[in-house]
Amino acid sequence: MPDLNLLTPKGFRAAGVACGIKTKAGTPDLALLVADVPAAAAALFTTNKFVSPSVILDRRVIRAGRIRAIVVNSGNANACTGAQGLKDAKTMAAIAAKSVGVKPAEVLVGSTGIIGHFLPMEKVSAGIREAAGRLEATPAAAEAFARAIMTTDLVMKMSAAQGPIGAAVVTVAGVCKGSGMIAPNMATMLAYLTTDANIGPAALKAALKAAAEVSFNAITVDGHNSTNDTVAVLASGAAGGPEIASGTPEFAAFSSLLFNVCQELAQKIVADGEGATRVVEVHIEGARSDKDARLAARAVANSPLVKCAVNGGDPNWGRVVSAVGYSGAKMDERKFRHWIGDLLVFDAGMPTGFDRAAAEALMRRPRVLLRVDLGLGSASYTCWTCDLSKEYVSINADYHT
Amino acid sequence: MPDLNLLTPKGFRAAGVACGIKTKAGTPDLALLVADVPAAAAALFTTNKFVSPSVILDRRVIRAGRIRAIVVNSGNANACTGAQGLKDAKTMAAIAAKSVGVKPAEVLVGSTGIIGHFLPMEKVSAGIREAAGRLEATPAAAEAFARAIMTTDLVMKMSAAQGPIGAAVVTVAGVCKGSGMIAPNMATMLAYLTTDANIGPAALKAALKAAAEVSFNAITVDGHNSTNDTVAVLASGAAGGPEIASGTPEFAAFSSLLFNVCQELAQKIVADGEGATRVVEVHIEGARSDKDARLAARAVANSPLVKCAVNGGDPNWGRVVSAVGYSGAKMDERKFRHWIGDLLVFDAGMPTGFDRAAAEALMRRPRVLLRVDLGLGSASYTCWTCDLSKEYVSINADYHT
Numbered sequence: 001m002p003d004l005n006l007l008t009p010k011g012f013r014a015a016g017v018a019c020g021i022k023t024k025a026g027t028p029d030l031a032l033l034v035a036d037v038p039a040a041a042a043a044l045f046t047t048n049k050f051v052s053p054s055v056i057l058d059r060r061v062i063r064a065g066r067i068r069a070i071v072v073n074s075g076n077a078n079a080c081t082g083a084q085g086l087k088d089a090k091t092m093a094a095i096a097a098k099s100v101g102v103k104p105a106e107v108l109v110g111s112t113g114i115i116g117h118f119l120p121m122e123k124v125s126a127g128i129r130e131a132a133g134r135l136e137a138t139p140a141a142a143e144a145f146a147r148a149i150m151t152t153d154l155v156m157k158m159s160a161a162q163g164p165i166g167a168a169v170v171t172v173a174g175v176c177k178g179s180g181m182i183a184p185n186m187a188t189m190l191a192y193l194t195t196d197a198n199i200g201p202a203a204l205k206a207a208l209k210a211a212a213e214v215s216f217n218a219i220t221v222d223g224h225n226s227t228n229d230t231v232a233v234l235a236s237g238a239a240g241g242p243e244i245a246s247g248t249p250e251f252a253a254f255s256s257l258l259f260n261v262c263q264e265l266a267q268k269i270v271a272d273g274e275g276a277t278r279v280v281e282v283h284i285e286g287a288r289s290d291k292d293a294r295l296a297a298r299a300v301a302n303s304p305l306v307k308c309a310v311n312g313g314d315p316n317w318g319r320v321v322s323a324v325g326y327s328g329a330k331m332d333e334r335k336f337r338h339w340i341g342d343l344l345v346f347d348a349g350m351p352t353g354f355d356r357a358a359a360e361a362l363m364r365r366p367r368v369l370l371r372v373d374l375g376l377g378s379a380s381y382t383c384w385t386c387d388l389s390k391e392y393v394s395i396n397a398d399y400h401t
Numbered sequence: 402m403p404d405l406n407l408l409t410p411k412g413f414r415a416a417g418v419a420c421g422i423k424t425k426a427g428t429p430d431l432a433l434l435v436a437d438v439p440a441a442a443a444a445l446f447t448t449n450k451f452v453s454p455s456v457i458l459d460r461r462v463i464r465a466g467r468i469r470a471i472v473v474n475s476g477n478a479n480a481c482t483g484a485q486g487l488k489d490a491k492t493m494a495a496i497a498a499k500s501v502g503v504k505p506a507e508v509l510v511g512s513t514g515i516i517g518h519f520l521p522m523e524k525v526s527a528g529i530r531e532a533a534g535r536l537e538a539t540p541a542a543a544e545a546f547a548r549a550i551m552t553t554d555l556v557m558k559m560s561a562a563q564g565p566i567g568a569a570v571v572t573v574a575g576v577c578k579g580s581g582m583i584a585p586n587m588a589t590m591l592a593y594l595t596t597d598a599n600i601g602p603a604a605l606k607a608a609l610k611a612a613a614e615v616s617f618n619a620i621t622v623d624g625h626n627s628t629n630d631t632v633a634v635l636a637s638g639a640a641g642g643p644e645i646a647s648g649t650p651e652f653a654a655f656s657s658l659l660f661n662v663c664q665e666l667a668q669k670i671v672a673d674g675e676g677a678t679r680v681v682e683v684h685i686e687g688a689r690s691d692k693d694a695r696l697a698a699r700a701v702a703n704s705p706l707v708k709c710a711v712n713g714g715d716p717n718w719g720r721v722v723s724a725v726g727y728s729g730a731k732m733d734e735r736k737f738r739h740w741i742g743d744l745l746v747f748d749a750g751m752p753t754g755f756d757r758a759a760a761e762a763l764m765r766r767p768r769v770l771l772r773v774d775l776g777l778g779s780a781s782y783t784c785w786t787c788d789l790s791k792e793y794v795s796i797n798a799d800y801h802t
Contacts (some may be wrong), residue, residue, distance in 0.1 A: 048728035049732050079719075081751060100795075115719040116752040170549065307797040308793075311794065318480070324450075324451075325449040325450045326448065326449045331451075389794060389798075390795065390798075391788060392705075393709055397709040397710065397715070397789075
């Protein structure tokens, strides 16, 4: 559905402008999203114990469950900025609220970029006012919002899904940013979603948590978990119909749309991982418990040796096997099986004598599947990462604070 | 003490030969160490749940507490080789035992190299017999042993320390190998130590565990924990004097010698980490508990973003701070302080406005100190790692199984 965008859900307007936070003139760095009515809202935040002032503020604001606006700047994370940083985040909310005619307590604030520097508040304030004057519900406005939240991203990331829920046609849409410092629990990642579904804050939060667990929380670029990560969703209710309640077929249908959008956005982040040349799907099945499946999957996905092997297109099953071995997950060598794609390469403690050329071809695809069956139970988990390239080192060694 | 070597402790002989396991002809790949009398012995092994047959065998053999010989091959890890692998490990022990006139149950076996391939047993057997015919107690023999256990190591790694214990002069010496797949709990690392101290197996094991915890278990190159890691120490008792008992001043003196040797060997492994250009010491203090200190230190040391920053010589305190933030350790932003070397760069939630040129100079030293005071208690932990370079990716992406 190529025509869907962040503003397809009825009841939202957005804008993105360049206000000079980023060094390069004219680069969009201030984004504003406004709901025509108080939208039901839910949000999830970083689990890092260092959190930016914007997250401190948003955690309070979201409790009310209704939001009118989201204001985001890129180029400066306003993190590790102490009391001044919190004051600046509140000022962003206040200026946005005044500019669009809502209350400061109805505004979420997001920041992403360099940490340890105070926000240039004059530029930010002017940017918010300019954005407020340009609000539209057009595809161009949706794209402007998406571009204005980008930092080291090479591509803009949008996704949307639409389907019938009862008599209504509901759209869920979203944009996100993030390419480095990505780890389970939403590291250096901002995602903003809109929907016109008629759903209350509690059901919305339940749906968001479930969707994030198997999408945003199942991706890792470098195991690093940042200070500002946020995923927020606003529901305008403009699609009409009765309110969607948890545990109903309508809730399942809505959750499915939301999951599809979250999953596509998460996949776009991994594909745009710093220096990434391939996406790796790590699938663990046959685990004794959900926890074991997650431990094993994340150990494989975070292993620099596995990620280098994928970069080199080398079917190095030994690195996968040994990563599961140190993950902490229960395992029995005699029941352990490992496939690259659909090729069984390791069975019951030994390599299978697989066709090496076939295995290499599977390792050189744009998407590589590393699958392990622990043979001990029925729990499974899938996560996604990218390869580790020389380019990743360049980006992160040559990048200077 | 440049003249000390693995065979300075009285009561040992060694040899190292090339028997053709490694592809390049003439490269040493078979090492043998023999104790003149049944030596008190202690060993620690990988915590990976996949273990090589040599580790399975050694875990049984070491229980008796007395060892006469250690036989090690490099170039082939004999890992993921199933029942045949265990048979081959036993054959190595049997041939070594027969060649030097001891019992198979008194022989430890080590293997390191590629995994998933059967050992070429004809070559291995011939190599063991040749080595048995060349046993000597000379510095050249010590070096031959050290060279024959190397794989991707760029430098040979030896260390020794000597001191008085009561009326005796005791020497502790060791050799080790390892440069990739290094992580806490001794990943892809073999270390063999000798001493002429008069100490029993139980006290020896206690001393080894304590020394390894703050040396071999405190280093990480890539967080990867392998299938074959072993550190073993043999004590001949030839230095004389009464048997050293746990909890005595003599035990403390012996432990200190052992720690010095383990620590120097561990440091040499990190310095020779794949692609390493700098050693990084991560020191956490002021933690609420030992566990918190360890969690925080290892999160920093295993962060690819921190390691890339060190590679680029960039004083990127934000990556250190955020790594501690997601480590799971208890922390309070207001009490958190971080130094690069002796330069305070982050204090109470904010950067200090430090001298950037000075910080960069500290980041460009051959040894970089990253120090954090959590300000919450008195527990501390230090670990060591190396930077993450493009060369690391080259080595591990271009290396083919």
